[in-house]
Amino acid sequence: MAKLSTTEPDFETPEDAAAYDRWFRAKVQAALDSTEPDVPHEEVMASIREIIDRKKNGATRLAG
Template identity: 40%
Template sequence: MSHDLPPMTSAFATDKEAEAYERWLRGKVRASMQDGRQGIAHDDVMAEVESIIRAAEAGLAANRS
């Protein structure tokens, strides 16, 4: 059984655009890896996001009343 995949198409109109994006992305990754600040634990971020969502939902509910 053959599992041939379709050829990949680029999200960019030109090779120049693709190369510019590649340079930008590599720069962002390099800067992130060199950042000496301590990371934030996933659970801490998710707890903060949940708190923000609950506050927004409470505000919407209060506005509907």
């Protein structure tokens, strides 16, 4: 079985790491506390596919 790689953030100081941790935890908590309606997975994926397709088409036009 292949070993999974991990990416660890690189912070200049322990204070930077702590500040990021506080920010990240606040974002997660805000998402958990949100009362906005859920968006179905299929809808999110369709939106992402549109964005990817637009980027690919734009990159193709620039390269061609």
